[in-house]
Structure formats: structure tokens, C-alpha cells
Amino acid sequence: MRIVTIYGDVFAERVLGNLINFKTFCESCAPTCSDCRVGYGTFVGDIVGMHRVDAPATKMYDNPMEMLEGIDLHECDMIMLVGVHHDLIASADTLVERTDARAVLAPVEDPAWVPPGLREQIKETLEEVGIESAFPKPFCTLDYGHGSLIDEFIDRYRLGLPQFEAEVKNDRIAEITITRSSPCGCAWYVGQKVRGHLVSDTEGLFDVIAKAHHAYPCTGSMTVDRELEDAPLHVAGYNHRYAVCNAIGIECKGEETKHPLAK
Numbered sequence: 001m002r003i004v005t006i007y008g009d010v011f012a013e014r015v016l017g018n019l020i021n022f023k024t025f026c027e028s029c030a031p032t033c034s035d036c037r038v039g040y041g042t043f044v045g046d047i048v049g050m051h052r053v054d055a056p057a058t059k060m061y062d063n064p065m066e067m068l069e070g071i072d073l074h075e076c077d078m079i080m081l082v083g084v085h086h087d088l089i090a091s092a093d094t095l096v097e098r099t100d101a102r103a104v105l106a107p108v109e110d111p112a113w114v115p116p117g118l119r120e121q122i123k124e125t126l127e128e129v130g131i132e133s134a135f136p137k138p139f140c141t142l143d144y145g146h147g148s149l150i151d152e153f154i155d156r157y158r159l160g161l162p163q164f165e166a167e168v169k170n171d172r173i174a175e176i177t178i179t180r181s182s183p184c185g186c187a188w189y190v191g192q193k194v195r196g197h198l199v200s201d202t203e204g205l206f207d208v209i210a211k212a213h214h215a216y217p218c219t220g221s222m223t224v225d226r227e228l229e230d231a232p233l234h235v236a237g238y239n240h241r242y243a244v245c246n247a248i249g250i251e252c253k254g255e256e257t258k259h260p261l262a263k
Helices: 011-020 064-068 092-099 116-128 148-157 186-194 202-215 232-248
Strands: 003-007 047-052 078-082 103-105 132-134 163-169 172-180
Touching (some): 003 011, 011 078, 078 148, 092 103, 132 148, 172 186, 186 232
Parallel strands (some): 103 132
Antiparallel strands (some): 163 172
């Protein structure tokens, strides 16, 4: 798969760093690093373009392509738009024409990045020309169902809604494997922190997950989103809690289970 990323927020560098998996990408466990990410490998060869543009501003563009002046957009399979100007988001169909992309992925870590009305407009425009699209809010809610190429993205890079597999012995998490990470890579750190914890001590376990998620740190916005009725950062935290609960076979309890992602 070939990916071109156009971004105005450093969150994109976190996601691409996860895909590249360079040695110093995650230093959260230093100096006790166990090199847990070695088995993930690297997908640096799949990144055919990484272009930073000005962050969103109030200025309106008659020709949004001005923001890409001097940038050579390579042919690709997927375009990722991360924290860019709304006029550039609205020009997703033009970007697709220029790159022959078959899918557009625009994560929403901050409600201001892609307002609901703009999202629906772009989804409709792209659907009319047979282009897949997804606007996960936040990125770690991405799951199957947006099209075959986006499903392939999830499977190939093991990114999206986090999933773990765990082995429990004598009421402790003896081993835990990250089968699908949050795109920023936080799931790897959460997995390290819950290893060895008592399964029966759910309050303590949830506290460990929450602290690891914040310490990594999560870059989701603290602004309450009207669709989520919560902050993206909180939703991201719940995602990791659900992933651990599902892996060890316990039910998540608490106020947050009212969220639609709760199982």
C-alpha cells in the first residue's frame, strides 16, 4: 500500500512514526524498555509522501491547491489528511484525481479539524466517484466497514480500534499481545503497564490503564465534542480500557460504559 500524508498537526508525525517504527519512536518505558515493538517491523517503504502545510486558519482559499504549491504529490493508494485547512479537506476529490488514490482517511483528534457538515459533504462527494473514506473521531475508533482498502489498512498496519490478546495465570495478566494498536502507538505502552497486574483488582487495573494512557501521552483533544458527548481524549482512554477488558474476559463497569463503544 502507498500512503501520502498531508498534515498541519504534529499528530500525523506520531502516526507515521508508529508505522516507520524507528528505534527512538517510543521511549516511554526507558530505561526498562523490553523492545516490545521489535516484532512490529517497519512500513517505511509504504510512505511515499509526507507533506506539512500551514495549520488551519480563518483565511478562505479560492484555490486551496495554493497550500500545496511546490509539493510534488506522488501517485498513491490512500491519502491521509491530518489537521489541515477545511478548504483543503473540501478539495479531497481534487487530491484524489491528482494522486489516483482510492481512499481518503481523515482522523479527527480535535472536533475543529473536520466539522460534521463538512465531513458528510466530503463523504458524499467521494462516494459518488467510488472513493472510500473514513473520518474516525478519534483515530483509535477506526474499525472495519468503510471499504475494502481501509479494511486492508487496518489489517496491514494493525492500527485502529485497539485490540489485545492476553494470557491470565493465577489471577494475573501473565502475557499480553497487541494485535491492533491505536494509531499513535499508545496501546503498546498500555500493554507493558498492565502486564503482571491482578485481574480481580479492576479498580487498580483501570487506574493503571488511565495513567499509562495519559503518560504516553494521548494527543486527543480535551474539547467536548457534541456528537461524542465527550472529549476525544476520554474516548481514546475508554478504547484502551475496553481492549484490556475484552482480552482478559471481564466486563467494563462505570459511567463510561454508557458510551456507544462500550461492550
